[in-house]
Structure formats: C-alpha cells, structure tokens
Amino acid sequence: MAMAIRSLLIFLCIQSIAVPTFSLYEDQAGLMDWHQKYIGKVKHAVFQTQKTGRKRVLVSTEENVIASLDLRHGEIFWRHVLGTDDAIDGIDIAMGKYLITLSSEGSILRAWNLPDGQMWWESFLQGPSYSKSFLFVPLQFITQYLPKSPSIATSSKVDKDNTILVFGKGSLHAVSSIHGDIVWKVDFPDESFEVQEVIQHHDSNIIYVVGFVGSSQFDVYQINAKNGELLKHDSAAFDGGFSGEVSLVSKAKLVVLDAARSTLLTISFQKGEISFQKTYISDLVKGFSGMAMILPSKLTGLFAVKTITATTFISMSSVGQLEVVDKINHATVISDALSFSEDRQAFALVQHGDSDIHLNVKQNHDWSSDLLKERIKLNQQRGFVHRVFMNNYVRTDKSHGFRALIVMEDHSLLLLQQGEIVWSREDGLASIIGVTTSELPVEKEGVSVAKVEQNLFEWLKEHMLKVKGALMLASAEDLAAIQGMGLRSSEKSKMTRDHNGFRKLLIVLTKSGKLFALHTGDGRIVWSLLLNSLRQSEACENPTGINVYQWQVPHHHAMDENPSVLVVGRCKPSSDALGIFSFVDTYTGKELKSFGLDHSIAQVIQLPFTDSTEQHLHLLIDTSGQAHLYPRTPEAVAIFQLEFSNIYWYSVEADNGVIKGHGLKSNCDGEVANNYCFGAREVWSIVFPLETEKIITTITRKSNEVVHTQAKVVADQDVMYKYISKNLLFVATVSPKASGDIGSATPEESHLVVYVVDTVTGRILHRMNHHGSQGPVHAVF
Amino acid sequence: MDKGKAVMGSGRRWAVDFTDNSTLPSSRDIPDPPGFSRASQEQDDSAVAKQKKDAEANWKAQKAWEVAQAPFKNLLMMGFMMWMAGNTVHLFSIGITFSALWQPIGALQGVGKVFEPYKDSKVDLLVPKLVFIALNLGGLALGIWKLNTLGLLPTHASDWVSSLPPAKEVEYSRGGFPLL
Numbered sequence: 001m002a003m004a005i006r007s008l009l010i011f012l013c014i015q016s017i018a019v020p021t022f023s024l025y026e027d028q029a030g031l032m033d034w035h036q037k038y039i040g041k042v043k044h045a046v047f048q049t050q051k052t053g054r055k056r057v058l059v060s061t062e063e064n065v066i067a068s069l070d071l072r073h074g075e076i077f078w079r080h081v082l083g084t085d086d087a088i089d090g091i092d093i094a095m096g097k098y099l100i101t102l103s104s105e106g107s108i109l110r111a112w113n114l115p116d117g118q119m120w121w122e123s124f125l126q127g128p129s130y131s132k133s134f135l136f137v138p139l140q141f142i143t144q145y146l147p148k149s150p151s152i153a154t155s156s157k158v159d160k161d162n163t164i165l166v167f168g169k170g171s172l173h174a175v176s177s178i179h180g181d182i183v184w185k186v187d188f189p190d191e192s193f194e195v196q197e198v199i200q201h202h203d204s205n206i207i208y209v210v211g212f213v214g215s216s217q218f219d220v221y222q223i224n225a226k227n228g229e230l231l232k233h234d235s236a237a238f239d240g241g242f243s244g245e246v247s248l249v250s251k252a253k254l255v256v257l258d259a260a261r262s263t264l265l266t267i268s269f270q271k272g273e274i275s276f277q278k279t280y281i282s283d284l285v286k287g288f289s290g291m292a293m294i295l296p297s298k299l300t301g302l303f304a305v306k307t308i309t310a311t312t313f314i315s316m317s318s319v320g321q322l323e324v325v326d327k328i329n330h331a332t333v334i335s336d337a338l339s340f341s342e343d344r345q346a347f348a349l350v351q352h353g354d355s356d357i358h359l360n361v362k363q364n365h366d367w368s369s370d371l372l373k374e375r376i377k378l379n380q381q382r383g384f385v386h387r388v389f390m391n392n393y394v395r396t397d398k399s400h401g402f403r404a405l406i407v408m409e410d411h412s413l414l415l416l417q418q419g420e421i422v423w424s425r426e427d428g429l430a431s432i433i434g435v436t437t438s439e440l441p442v443e444k445e446g447v448s449v450a451k452v453e454q455n456l457f458e459w460l461k462e463h464m465l466k467v468k469g470a471l472m473l474a475s476a477e478d479l480a481a482i483q484g485m486g487l488r489s490s491e492k493s494k495m496t497r498d499h500n501g502f503r504k505l506l507i508v509l510t511k512s513g514k515l516f517a518l519h520t521g522d523g524r525i526v527w528s529l530l531l532n533s534l535r536q537s538e539a540c541e542n543p544t545g546i547n548v549y550q551w552q553v554p555h556h557h558a559m560d561e562n563p564s565v566l567v568v569g570r571c572k573p574s575s576d577a578l579g580i581f582s583f584v585d586t587y588t589g590k591e592l593k594s595f596g597l598d599h600s601i602a603q604v605i606q607l608p609f610t611d612s613t614e615q616h617l618h619l620l621i622d623t624s625g626q627a628h629l630y631p632r633t634p635e636a637v638a639i640f641q642l643e644f645s646n647i648y649w650y651s652v653e654a655d656n657g658v659i660k661g662h663g664l665k666s667n668c669d670g671e672v673a674n675n676y677c678f679g680a681r682e683v684w685s686i687v688f689p690l691e692t693e694k695i696i697t698t699i700t701r702k703s704n705e706v707v708h709t710q711a712k713v714v715a716d717q718d719v720m721y722k723y724i725s726k727n728l729l730f731v732a733t734v735s736p737k738a739s740g741d742i743g744s745a746t747p748e749e750s751h752l753v754v755y756v757v758d759t760v761t762g763r764i765l766h767r768m769n770h771h772g773s774q775g776p777v778h779a780v781f
Numbered sequence: 782m783d784k785g786k787a788v789m790g791s792g793r794r795w796a797v798d799f800t801d802n803s804t805l806p807s808s809r810d811i812p813d814p815p816g817f818s819r820a821s822q823e824q825d826d827s828a829v830a831k832q833k834k835d836a837e838a839n840w841k842a843q844k845a846w847e848v849a850q851a852p853f854k855n856l857l858m859m860g861f862m863m864w865m866a867g868n869t870v871h872l873f874s875i876g877i878t879f880s881a882l883w884q885p886i887g888a889l890q891g892v893g894k895v896f897e898p899y900k901d902s903k904v905d906l907l908v909p910k911l912v913f914i915a916l917n918l919g920g921l922a923l924g925i926w927k928l929n930t931l932g933l934l935p936t937h938a939s940d941w942v943s944s945l946p947p948a949k950e951v952e953y954s955r956g957g958f959p960l961l
Contacts (some may be wrong), residue, residue: 646951
C-alpha cells in the first residue's frame with residue numbers, strides 16, 4: 001500500500017514538473033519565409049465562365065488535387081488535396097453551382113461548392129465488382145453547351161437534369177445532385193460488363209448505356225432515366241474482339257478497333273439493332289503497318305486514329321462512310337468538342353513547331369476552314385503538349401472567341417488566348433522527387449552599380465518610385481512595386497553567397513523530368529530546365545528521374561568554376577532498367593553532358609572523396625549487387641583504391657525484413673568487367689522476424705550535414721548532435737498489423753521497436769520497444 | 782659473544798693471556814672435536830654485527846625489489862580485465878578503466894611510504910623505486926590507452942573548439958532502401 005502511494009506521489013510530482021508543450025510561440029504562428037502551393041499535372045478541366053461572377057476553371061490533377069483557378073491570373077481560389085489512394089476519375093459541374101468529383105475507382109462521389117470549395121455532400125457508392133468508372137452529368141450538357149437558350153428552365157427539365165449518372169463498381173447509379181442521395185441503381189446482369197459510353201438525348205427519357213462484356217461482346221442497355229427501369233437489352237458478338245478506346249461519332253454510332261488494332265469497326269446500335277461494319281486501316285491510310293490507337297475524344301462525325309508515324313483524322317458521313325480528312329505527322333493533341341452555339345461544335349487541335357505551338361480551332365463538320373489559327377511562341381522549353389481543354393467566350397462584337405488551357409510535358413499549365421500566353425503555372429513542382437542544394441556565386445569585387453541594377457533606366461525608375469514613396473505620392477500599385485523591389489534587393493534574396501551560407505539554391509527534380517533552381521530567400525524560380533535525357537527517346541522509351549546529387553562543388557576555384565549537380569534517372573520505371581546520367585551547371589541551368597549507363601541503379605552512394613577537379617566520387621550499386629565507380633577516370637580509381645577496404649554499404653529489404661551489410665571485393669567479373677566495376681561480399685545481415693516486425697523507416701545522418709555545436713536544435717524541435725557516428729543507422733519496425741494507417745490497429749496489437757545499428761559491423765547498439773505505438777516514424781539523427 | 786666469555790672466564794677471577802692461540806688451531810694440544818669449527822667462535826663482535834647488518838640489508842634490498850616489481854602482476858591482471866571489458870562505453874568498462882587509472886596514480890603518490898620500511902643507508906632504493914615508478918607509469922599508460930580506445934580522450938581539435946567539425950571516420954558506410 002505504501003509503495004503504491006509513494007509511486008502515485010512520484011507520478012504526480014513528475015506530472016507537475018513536466019509541462020507538455022506541443023505548440024508554437026505566439027509570434028511563430030503562420031510565420032514563414034515563403035510558401036508556395038501547386039496542384040500537379042491537370043487531368044480534367046471544366047470551365048465556369050458565366051457572365052456574372054468570377055471566371056474560373058475547375059481542375060483535377062494526377063496528384064489527386066481538385067482546385068478552382070482564377071481564369072484571369074491562374075491563381076488558386078481554393079484547393080483540396082485528396083488522399084493518395086483517392087484518385088479522381090472524373091469531375092463536372094452540376095446545377096451551375098456544384099463541382100462533382102468521382103474518386104476512389106468510382107466509389108466516392110462528392111459535391112463541392114464552387115465559390116469557396118466547401119464540401120456540400122458526399123455519397124458512397126457500393127457495387128459488386130471493380131470496374132472502370134464513369135461520371136456523366138446531363139445538366140452540364142445542356143447549360144454549358146447551349147448557354148443562351150432561355151427555354152431550358154422548364155420544370156420538367158430541371159427535374160430530370162438534377163440527377164447525375166455514375167457508373168462505378170459494376171453498376172449504374174443515378175444520384176441526386178441536390179443532396180447526394182441515390183435515386184436509383186441498376187445492376188447489370190453480366191458482372192463483367194464494362195460501360196464505355198452513356199448517351200442521353202435532350203428530348204428523351206431514355207438513357208443508352210453501351211459497353212463490352214469480355215473482349216468480344218457488345219451490349220446496349222436502354223434505361224428509363226426517371227426510375228432506372230431496364231427497358232431493353234441488346235447484345236451482339238464480334239469474332240475479331242475489341243480493344244481499347246471507343247469514339248462516339250454520332251448518337252448511335254461508335255468506332256472501335258479490333259483486337260489486332262488494325263481494323264476499324266463501326267458499330268451502329270440505333271433502334272435495337274446492332275450492326276458491325278469493318279474497315280481496314282490500310283485501306284484508309286496508305287502505308288499503314290503495326291498498331292493503331294483511337295485518340296479519346298468526343299467529336300461528332302469525326303475521330304482521330306494515331307499510328308506510329310502520324311495522326312489521321314477520319315470523318316464519318318451520316319450513312320457511315322469513312323473518309324480521311326487530314327493526316328498530321330507532328331505530335332498532335334485534340335480537345336473534346338465544345339458546342340458554342342445552337343448547332344455548331346468546335347474542337348481545338350494543337351500541333352508542335354520548333355519552338356512554338358500551333359493552336360487551331362476547327363468546326364466539326366468543316367475541316368478545311370479554321371475558326372481560329374494561332375501561333376504561340378514559348379519562351380522556354382516545356383516539351384510537348386499533353387492535353388488541351390477548350391472554352392469559348394463571346395466578344396463584344398458578338399463573334400466567338402476561344403481560349404485553350406494546355407498541359408505541357410513538364411506538367412505546367414498554360415492559358416492561351418488571342419495568340420498569347422495569358423498565364424502559366426509551374427505545376428511540375430507539385431511532384432518533387434529529389435532535392436539538393438547548391439552554393440550561390442561568391443560576390444565578386446568591383447561590380448558596378450549599373451550591372452547590379454541591370455540597366456540605368458531600371459535603376460532610375462526604381463529611384464523615382466522610391467522618391468514618390470517618400471513624398472507620399474505613390475499609388476497602391478506603386479507601393480506594391482516598391483515593396484517588391486525592397487524584397488528583391490533585400491539581403492535575404494540576393495544572388496550571392498553570404499558569410500554564414502544561409503542563402504542557397506535549392507535544386508529540385510520533379511516527376512516530369514524538369515529541374516528547377518529555387519532561391520531559398522524568397523522561393524522564386526531562378527532557372528528551370530526540362531532535361532532532354534529524361535524525355536522520351538528511341539534509346540529510352542519511358543525515362544524517369546530518381547534523384548539529384550551534388551556532383552562538383554568548387555572550393556578552391558569558387559571564383560571561376562561553377563558547381564554542378566548530377567541527375568540520376570532510369571530508362572523505365574522498373575528497377576532493372578538501365579540508368580541515365582545528366583550533369584547540370586547550377587549557375588547557368590544548362591545541361592553540361594548526359595549519357596546512358598550500361599547497368600541498372602539500385603543505390604547511389606556519394607563517397608566523401610573528391611578528385612583534383614573537386615568532383616565527388618560516386619559509387620553506384622546495381623541490382624545484381626555490383627558497385628560501379630564514377631567519374632570513370634584513372635585518378636578516381638587511384639583515390640578509391642586507397643580507401644578500398646574502408647568502404648561499406650548496406651541494403652534494406654523491407655519486404656523480407658532484412659538489412660544486409662556489404663563490403664567491396666576485387667574487380668567484378670562477367671561481361672561488364674572493367675576497371676570501374678567492383679564485386680561485393682556480404683559482411684553482416686540482420687533478420688527481423690517477419691511475423692512480428694516490419695521495417696517502416698530507416699534514417700541515417702546526412703553525409704553533408706554539419707553540426708558544429710555539441711547539440712543543435714532544429715526548427716521542428718529535433719536535436720542533432722555533433723558526436724554521432726555517420727555510420728549509424730536508425731531503424732524503426734512496427735508489428736505487421738499496425739503498418740497501415742493510424743487507427744487501423746488497436747493499441748494492444750501494435751508495437752514499435754527502434755534500433756540503432758552500426759552499419760560497418762552490423763552490431764545493434766541499442767534497442768527499445770514502445771508498446772501500443774504505431775508509425776509513421778520521422779527521425780533526425 | 783656470551784659463549785666466548787663463559788669459556789674464557791672459568792676458574793679464575795681474572796687473567797690476562799697475551800698469547801692468542803685461537804687463530805692457530807694446529808698449535809693447540811687438544812684438537813677440536815669433530816664437527817666443531819672454531820671459525821665462528823673466532824669472529825669478533827664487530828664482525829658478527831657487520832654480518833648481521835649485511836644480512837638485513839640484503840633482505841631489505843630483496844624486499845624492496847619485490848615491492849618494486851609488484852605492479853607488474855597488477856599490470857597483467859589489469860590488461861586481462863580490460864580485454865574482458867571490451868571497447869564499448871558502459872558501466873563495467875568505465876569502472877575498470879578508472880580503477881586502472883586511479884591505482885597507478887595512488888601508488889605513485891605513495892612511493893616514499895611504500896619503500897619506507899626498506900630504508901637503509903646500505904640499501905640503494907633508487908633503482909627499485911625507478912622500476913616501481915616505471916611500472917606504475919606503464920599501468921597509467923595502459924589506462925589512458927583504454928580511455929582512448931573507448932573514444933573518451935579529447936584527441937582532436939574539434940573536441941576543444943566547438944566550431945570545428947569532428948574527425949572523419951576511417952570507415953564509410955552508406956545505403957538504404959533500393960531506389961524506386
């Protein structure tokens with residue numbers, strides 16, 4: 001009893017002493033040097049350009065972001081980042097005031113308020129099976145495509161148009177757009193039925209749902225739009241099979257490719273009869289060979305077929321006659337059709353020139369004439385156009401104007417209007433895969449005033465503005481300009497090195513293969529470069545970047561030599577693909593050289609040695625466990641041989657729960673044998689029991705991290721110590737049950753074990769068990 | 782000494798015998814009994830005392846050497862214990878290392894006291910003292926060496942100046958998850 005009281009007293013004492021502080025100081029809240037928001041590569045875009053109110057474009061992206069952008073300036077009105085497993089399948093506007101999003105493979109439907117982005121309702125759709133998902137908002141069809149028709153607001157129309165049709169999880173749902181309730185639901189008799197198109201005509205209550213069962217059966221369902229009653233079901237089989245995309249060319253005609261991708265198949269399904277009509281592509285396109293692909297588009301009476309050499313536009317007459325209207329050899333992207341008056345439809349076609357892009361807007365039925373023909377010069381390399389979305393507006397003289405939103409290869413978003421880029425967003429920065437830093441240039445003495453201020457006129461103008469500001473004559477715009485100038489010339493955002501090394505360039509590699517240099521002072525983009533070596537080419541079909549490393553950091557020749565970074569990539573997303581090297585000057589932003597490697601890349605190890613030109617030695621481990629030394633010079637090998645026996649590396653295999661340590665052996669054998677390739681031997685291994693522990697995090701000290709004082713407190717209250725061996729590895733494991741999200745396991749079945757491992761000897765120096773704890777783990781060494 | 786007196790002073794009150802025949806046993810009439818050696822009898826007082834003193838000095842010197850060499854055994858034992866303790870910093874190795882440091886220091890402080898019983902004008906204590914000091918210094922060196930292997934000696938400039946980076950490790954090891 002006494003013991004219990006004593007322990008309780010001690011506990012109370014400790015409680016009263018320990019004041020938990022998980023908060024910021026008052027003056028720290030919301031304080032940051034700079035903050036930038038990005039959305040990622042745009043997947044879908046819907047314009048909302050009513051006469052009244054703000055003009056905006058609603059977008060969904062590959063980073064699972066939905067956002068509302070200002071159409072005038074490209075700024076974000078609001079933005080929501082959905083979870084990583086909540087990919088967006090489709091977006092649309094319903095009733096002119098909600099943004100409808102379908103996500104998570106067609107199982108979550110949400111409505112967001114357009115002006116402020118608040119969620120209006122959320123609806124979970126259940127179905128028997130996984131399937132392709134599909135969002136269809138009939139109201140959109142009418143209001144946007146016929147914006148000036150006054151007869152639309154009849155009560156019966158509104159009644160009908162308030163439902164949204166969603167195909168997901170194998171069944172078709174009609175959802176009320178007012179409150180998200182499911183009005184009716186149709187389960188199709190055949191479970192493997194895959195919807196390709198949902199068609200509803202303006203004046204009827206019948207919904208046509210067309211799709212495939214398996215690879216060779218075509219089905220059409222007619223459904224009553226009011227109650228979801230299955231009115232009719234027709235089915236027909238085709239021996240050749242179907243493949244890929246479908247292009248709906250008229251109300252009752254589809255074009256699809258056969259399984260061999262060499263024959264076009266026109267399917268008519270009006271009035272309960274299904275008929276197939278075969279056309280060989282080689283009859284239409286001369287010299288066709290190989291595989292074709294139908295470009296997904298929604299044009300009436302026209303579709304596009306892409307072959308290896310060219311994109312061919314084929315029109316279909318009302319009787320189903322196919323005719324080639326044009327053939328374009330460049331890379332081409334087309335938009336969906338846009339109805340801009342009662343019966344006229346247009347679409348945008350974007351082609352590439354050398355350093356410019358050609359935007360043509362054509363009418364569906366008239367290929368020969370262009371509604372709009374523009375040539376837009378790009379001021380920097382942005383790669384090919386990947387997607388184009390089109391919108392129209394009415395000019396003051398009642399003629400129709402068009403604007404196009406284009407998504408480039410570097411994931412940037414550009415709005416084109418009247419032959420100019422109205423705004424551009426560098427949304428590649430939403431998907432950063434690697435960051436390193438680079439020192440800024442050393443301030444050279446004897447730089448004249450004029451050089452710093454670019455030219456005399458600018459300099460005079462700035463001083464005039466400053467005088468205006470001092471005399472209180474400045475307008476709001478002037479004040480903003482003065483403020484901007486102050487920021488630019490302030491100590492923080494200078495383009496030169498400071499004494500303490502706080503100002504740096506952040507070299508950022510994005511998923512699109514574009515490299516950015518950001519200034520740490522204000523976050524501005526100093527330069528950007530779309531790396532040619534990380535673009536699609538004959539040698540590399542689908543290259544991806546891996547990371548960016550400091551390659552050359554001149555100290556002795558800091559005045560006259562520029563630092564450079566090494567960008568490492570691989571040809572395909574698979575781990576055994578061959579590697580790519582690219583070297584970029586960090587001051588000028590130019591690619592110095594690039595080459596492909598003859599081995600794969602599993603690890604990149606930056607060694608702490610430099611050669612006489614101050615290039616860092618790098619050791620690359622391939623998937624077969626062999627080590628390759630770079631740069632490939634005899635000098636580098638000589639330096640490396642001196643430290644040969646002191647170099648180790650370790651590999652973490654989270655799936656097997658093994659950490660292995662490796663040392664170097666003599667030169668490697670096999671066909672890749674050369675002076676720069678070394679074999680490996682296993683030195684140690686730590687095996688974690690798979691049934692109780694799963695590796696979730698490993699952290700080591702950064703090799704370029706410098707801590708001078710005994711202990712340094714970093715911004716997020718972590719402490720870094722001066723005397724911790726750089727060869728130590730922090731490993732955190734959790735029980736396999738608790739490896740999911742927070743809340744997925746009860747405290748009883750979750751535990752977290754942390755280890756400190758010496759990676760040279762493989763000895764576990766410390767181990768600690770935390771019962772009832774769960775990941776994710778972030779650590780600082 | 783008493784024995785000599787008893788032999789010579791028997792019968793008479795006093796007598797002076799000027800002839801000393803003790804040194805020449807052959808001149809005597811009666812031979813010595815077998816097993817009797819006159820030599821010991823013939824030593825005078827001072828000689829005996831001297832002999833005694835010599836023996837004692839010998840013994841002292843011998844003892845002093847023993848004491849001087851004693852730390853050697855200690856050294857061996859310490860070495861064995863250090864080897865057992867290993868090179869990681871924990872309670873046991875720290876304790877052993879500090880005892881290994883403290884013992885020689887304590888011994889060096891008490892050099893005079895240790896050799897006091899063996900102080901003698903005839904015994905040269907300098908060499909044993911030097912040996913004793915040398916062995917203890919050896920023990921101290923062993924302790925410092927152990928301290929160094931534990932990494933506790935401030936041997937690098939960075940240990941004294943906080944703005945300098947720590948010494949680079951000989952081994953270099955890096956790695957992690959395979960790059961995806």
